[in-house]
Amino acid sequence: MHCRGRLGPVFALLYWSLGFRALAIGNALATLGVTAPLLVLVRTGSLLLAGNLAAADLAWILVLDASLQGGLAAPAVTWFATVPTIAVLVAGRRSGAMWGGAISGAVAALFGSTGSACFPRRLLPPTRSSWSV
Helix, strand or coil, rough: CCHHHHHHHHHHHHHHHHCCCCHHHHHHHHHCCCCHHHHHHHHCHHHHHHHHHHHHHHHHHHHHHHHHCCEEEEEEHHHHCCCHHHHHHHCCCCHHHHHHHHHHHHHHHHCCCCCCCCCCCCCCCCCCCCCCC
16 A cells, blocks of 8 residues: 555556556546545554455455456556455455455456456556566
């Protein structure tokens, strides 16, 4: 969460300058969303609510990014496991299990829609790096 707060505006501006408006707006909103769990924790003292809000903020931006960047081939998919991890560490096992199920559902939806017209064409071209197969 701490890194997203600092780098979120940079990513939003970068996406905006490249013409990827949906990703720019999504990153800007997710960056603002980082404050919600902290405010809720201060106001209510509920780690359960704060942890679930943090997981939700991360989950929606990752799923948005993956859906706009090629489904399961998107780099954002590698970060999907952090959603239930955050939930477990902050809100407990039940929340982690719930977010694990939600992310599994997102993976299934992305898998089921791969190659269909559900998602727009990939915004960024795939790149090959020395560690990619």
